[in-house]
Amino acid sequence: MESRSNVTLPDRDLIGLILLAFVVALIVRLCCFDLAVTEGSSMSPTIPPGRIIFINRLAYGFRFPWQRHYVLRWSTPHPGDIVVLLSPQGKIAVKRCISLTEHDFFFVEGDNKAVSYDSRHYGPVPIDFITGKVVGIR
Template sequence: MKGNNIRKELLSWFFVFVSGITIALICREYIFSPVVVNGASMSPTYENEDVIIVSKISKIQRFDHIVFKAPYEDEYYIKRVIGLPGDTVEMKDDVLIINGKEFEEPYVKRNAEYQIRMTENFTLEDLTGEKKVPDGYIFVLGDNRLNSYDSRHYGLIPIEDVFGESKLRIYPLQNMKYFSNPYE
């Protein structure tokens, strides 16, 4: 009888362990996943080697931070969504203009002392040949405009290449932060 109780207890613990691992793997595969930031293209929002949690079930909106498959490399990039399908995008005198409306960009670190233009003038058509972001695509920019390889260089990103939206920085611990859209 005693051996039978031990066997039941071990089977119970084994079931709990296997269930926990299964739930964790399902969550990581379909709901959220940790990602390590590589590079400085999103500075000061993210720094190199920050660890973030990416939601795989979020609806992508303008100004969200997304992780996506890099166009010409076997890695992932993190950038900010600027243009959604149907949007016109323009940068004029360091002012972002989407669908004719000017937007402040508090997340772009500006250096008032040197008065350097952070982003060159462009229109979506200049960069991609498209007047509006086509269906199934998005236009992205890094927050560190002087040091970001983004849609200004490789064009539009297929929405199907989006891995997910960054929701939470978990490392370094002193910089832990939940991210929400600044225009919601």
């Protein structure tokens, strides 16, 4: 005698919807918003090590994750903005924008100047190195 299971496979529409939701979530994470955990104390006391930061990747413009240059730009960092950037050494860093130094180059510093490796060491960074703005700290 054959035994049949009463388990049914999910409907194709449901699988398609789940797949679409996954793709949309991935695009949002890569292009629009992100969460990260901070390391180091260069932004202390504003952002102590181990804090979760919420990053708006669309604060200054749109770019694809695999491109360094903005496809479309609508703003630039303002003095006081806390930005996420790719340092000239290729490391992801969180720093405060201090000033615009020349056309689309920004001077950035950590709040903890005694330990921060920033524009005082490597000079101003171009806008294309800035990948987002910190909009929340938890």
